[in-house]
Amino acid sequence: MTRILIRAGVLLAISFALALVVNFVRPERIPLIRASAEEIVRKEGVTPIHLDTARILLADSRVLFVDARPANAFRRGRIPRATNYPDFEFEDRIAAFRDSVPFDRPLVVYCDGIECRASEVLAKSLHDAGYKYIHLFFGGWVEWRDAGEIIEK
Numbered sequence: 001m002t003r004i005l006i007r008a009g010v011l012l013a014i015s016f017a018l019a020l021v022v023n024f025v026r027p028e029r030i031p032l033i034r035a036s037a038e039e040i041v042r043k044e045g046v047t048p049i050h051l052d053t054a055r056i057l058l059a060d061s062r063v064l065f066v067d068a069r070p071a072n073a074f075r076r077g078r079i080p081r082a083t084n085y086p087d088f089e090f091e092d093r094i095a096a097f098r099d100s101v102p103f104d105r106p107l108v109v110y111c112d113g114i115e116c117r118a119s120e121v122l123a124k125s126l127h128d129a130g131y132k133y134i135h136l137f138f139g140g141w142v143e144w145r146d147a148g149e150i151i152e153k
Contacts, residue, residue: 041106042133046123049108049135051143054079057108057135064101066126068111068118069141077151079110079144087111087122094129106133113142 023030035043037056041063049057057063058080065082067074074084085093101107107126111119123136137144145151 040135043135044132046127046134046136049137051137051139051147051149053135054108054110054137054139054144055149057106060106063106063108063135066107066109066122067141068109068122069116073112073141075153077141077145077153079141080150080152082110082152085122087118087125090122090125094125098129101131103130104132106135107131108135108137110137110140110144113140114138116140 037060040053040056041060058065061081065079067078067082067084068087069084070086071084074082078084085097107123109119109123109126111117111122119136119138119140123134127134
């Protein structure tokens with residue numbers, strides 16, 4: 001039995017070392033330690049995020065959640081403090097959005113979930129318009145609601 005445990009330990013150590021080497025040589029390394037909340041908030045460009053990161057960003061009052069769904073879906077429920085900005089209204093509303101939201105304000109853009117591409121379109125349009133810190137929450141409203149997170153109506 002001792003021999004089996006020793007072999008399992010050696011195999012585990014070799015696997016761990018191999019994983020570190022592979023991570024070190026890959027072009028986009030997976031961080032071994034989670035970035036600080038400030039580093040997450042201030043990551044430039046359009047950054048895809050998951051539910052756990054959306055929770056962290058919601059705790060920061062500087063971050064504005066932007067709901068890309070149609071107004072009727074927004075009225076039925078949304079992530080707290082979100083503002084509604086349907087992607088198909090981009091051209092009509094961008095001037096007012098720029099007047100009220102500074103270019104350096106961190107944004108989290110979301111829509112209905114993985115299958116919805118409205119958030120992706122809106123995030124790209126906002127980035128092209130000059131916004132620096134855009135987080136794209138692919139799980140969106142569906143993942144947020146299904147996880148039992150707090151919602152607004």
